[in-house]
Amino acid sequence: MTEYRIAVLPGDGIGPEITEVATRVLRHVTTRHGGVALHLTAHDAGAGRWQREGVALTDETYDGCVRADAILMGAIGLPEARHPDGREVNGDVIFRLRFDLDLYAGIRPVRAWPGLASPLAAAPPVDYVVVRENVEGLYASRTGGCNVREEVATDTIVITATGTRKVTEQAFRLAAKRGGRPRDGRSMVTCVDKANVLSSYAFFRRVFDQVAAGHPGVASDHVYVDAMTAYQVQQPDMFDVVVAENMFGDIISDLAAATVGGLGLAASADVGDRHGLFQPAHGSAPTIAGKGVANPVATVLSAAMMLDWLADRHGDPAAAEAAGVIEGAVGDVLAAARVLTPDLGGAAGTDEVGEAIIAAADRRL
Template sequence: MTEYRIAVLPGDGIGPEITAVATAVLQQLTAAHGGISLDLRHQDAGAGRWLREGVAFTDEAYDACVRSDAILMGAIGLPEARHPDGREVNGDVIFRLRFDLDLYAGIRPVRSWPGLTSPLSAAPPVDYVVVRENVEGLYASRTGGCNVRDEVATDTIVITATGTRKVSEQAFRLAGKRGGRPRDGRRLVTCVDKANVLSSYAFFRQVFDQVAAEHPDIGADHVYVDAMTAYQVQQPDMFDVVVAENMFGDIISDLAAATVGGLGLAASGDIGDRHGLFQPAHGSAPTIAGKGVANPIATVLSAAMMLDWLADRHADPAAAEVARLIDDAVGDVLADGRVLTPDLGGTAGTAQVGEAIIAAAIRRR
């Protein structure tokens, strides 16, 4: 049996509630499987800690993340926890992990779920992955921008050949593992940019094309970001894997989630060559914290992504089997439709959804 050490950062707002569900799913289903075990080590990090102690992420907590095999995060941030310049302190945790561990690829899958009504009028099938460059782009200026007398503020976009190549290669690797886009099964990587206006995005596209030429068995395409938002609503079945600069990837991945039921279903993984951070794509939702109504599915699916990443990294079929079991169990619960949180039109509580997922997984075994 293989044991993995997992750093768990429950965070703020609904973070502890949804993390508790995800860790319960992990513990019960890995135990039921018997071929994998997890050593879950919780770390106190986030806006709550910053408000109490003046630091959101201690070096000790960061070091625990570095020493772990993977990191599972709930949600970080509170609107009142801000630095003097207006930035939320959640960046002290999320950006430190992304930038310091070089988690250059933000993997954000989106797909239609049986039993859920799509907000799209034509309801075409949706099944694609947004690969967001995570450590460059416009967000690289997060602490290096300029504000002169509160009259002029500037931020600088950063695009490097190395960063763009790495994230593009990750996108083509993902496309090689998938079954292609829903429309016709074609394996395709689409570069989303604004190359017709800005030289930085033209450079991003140039490097993407160089990587694409090295993968002749997988198609390559280009879409301007403004057109992308229309295609995501009108023709989402034309996409397989999408790669974009940091800010554009942030925006289009949230739109992608909205087309299939909302951010409560939006899992994500921030991965690099050695480390992986897995968290729901949504925020801490402090207005519903403590009410027991938050949707934990995005966190549960992120936990499944974590196991899948560990399986790939360590050639561990047991981890892959538990990941698929969780994924399938979530699908069963959503298709059944009786245990859904309010954001999906139901009346179930956070813990109830977790219990239903565990029960569905046990039935599958």
Template sequence: MTKGAELGNYKVVALPGDGIGSEITDVALRVLDRVTGTMPGLSVSVNSHDAGAQRWQRTGTAMPEETFDACAAADAILMGAIGLPDARHADGREVNGDVIFRLRFALDLFAGIRPVRSLPGVAATLAGAKPIDYVVVRENVEGLYASRTGGTNVRSEVATDTIVITANGTRKVSEIAFGLAANRKGRPLDGRSLVTCVDKANVLSSYAFFRSVFDEVADGYRDIEREHVYVDAMTAFQVQRPDHFDVVVAENMFGDIISDLAAATVGGLGLAPSADIGHEHGMFQPAHGSAPDIAGKDLANPTAMVLSTAMMLDWLGNRHEDRTAIDAAARIDAAVLRVLAEGQAVTADLGGSASCSAMGDAIVAALDEEG
């Protein structure tokens, strides 16, 4: 067991954020409270902090130091949605990076874990309806995004950003990818364990280097197959043969893009949970944005946020060898799948008429029935 939290007693910082963030966070915290309340030996205390674009608009600071310090001291971070389209710095960058990127880089949340799978009750996006069940592992703190505050802009005539690939960073995220593959059931097509490296090694030496380090790591996992796919071909394969993939690893920007495409193939970002993890810290959030156009209307789909909460409990459970936390995560996952499968209490984007809070009620009720 790792040092840190007392087994079964965890401290979480919640960052509801902007737009629909507070609505979906409310649902997630109700689900979290219900599952922990029915599982002796598991306690999660949540401390909410104000951070995000709306705070920046009011105060000029998106995340105060005391909030960052609380995140650094917490056992996990649960984030709703950060950012607004019109909240931008003078150079055009959105303010959401002041929160999301700072936490990723400062806490070394080097691996972005984006699971994607076919879900019961959700209409297939792709023709042929091949089963989808794979994980995109995104390198989170290097790549092109490492230049987010270090690029150059000369007289508004020339702008440059520099990609950063290190052996250590690539090795760490590749190890995460192979570790995930070792604990999964393999790809839907034939059950084979496979890690796919997505790059552009045929054009850029930085990606050729990424591939070479990936291969060094792969050499240590003889029971898991490897392959290399160029990113442009990857986008086609995600549509044409998604059942081919098991675990996919990519540089920061490529991982960002292909994980969103992956979510679209199973119904959209409203269904897409994610985790940003390192060796010491973990942050969990839905892959979608703050959707200010529907904020305050109780229309948001809370699925991704609730599933991200399940990912948080599963990560805490594995990190601390806590079977109860792992079981709690599985219960939340099962409750969400049950609500989706029944299709009677889902939001409009899923073809239903339920509000965000009503879908939350249904997930809580499904938890009670399972418990």
């Protein structure tokens, strides 16, 4: 039996509720499976702690994340918890972990789940992954911008050959493991940029093309970001793996989630060569916190991604099997369409969905 140490950051708003469900599913499935043991350690980090103590992520918690085999996060941030310059304090946690642990690839899968109505009129098959460069781009300027007398404000985009190469290699490795795009099964990585206007994105594209040349078994393509938003709605089946600069990746991944039912289904992973952080792509939704109606599916799927990443990193088939059980159980619950939270058109509560996923997992174990 393989043992893993998991740092758990429940966070703010609905974060503790959805994290509790995800950890309950993890414990149940790994215990029943018997091949994986998880040691989960919860840490207090986020806007609530910042409001109480003036710090969102202590060095002690950061060190716990560094020592862990993986990090599972709920949702961080509250709209009223802001620094004097207007930035939300959630960045004190999320960006510190991303930048300091070099979690350079934000991996955000998007798929249309059977049983859920598509908001797209044509309802084409959707199954692709957005790979977002996570530590450069426009967000690298988040604390280094310039504001002159509240008259002029600037931020600078940062794109390096090394950073672009690393995230592009991640995208091609991912494409090589997938089954190709829904349209024709062709494996393809699409570079999303604005190379026709900005030299920084033209540079991003040139580095992408250099990496693509080293992967002849996977096709490559380019799409301008404005056209990308149209294709995501009209022809999403043309995509397999998509790679983009930080801000563009952030925007198109949220649009991707909206096309298949919303952010309540949007899992994500922030990974590097040594560390991995797994969290739902949505925010802390404080307006529904404590009401028991938050959708835990994105967090549960993020937990499955965590197991899959651990399996790949450590050559652990047991972890991969447990990940498959969880993902399959989520699919079973969504396909049945009987136990759904209000955001998906149902009336079930957070805990009820969690119990339905556990019951579905039991049928698969």
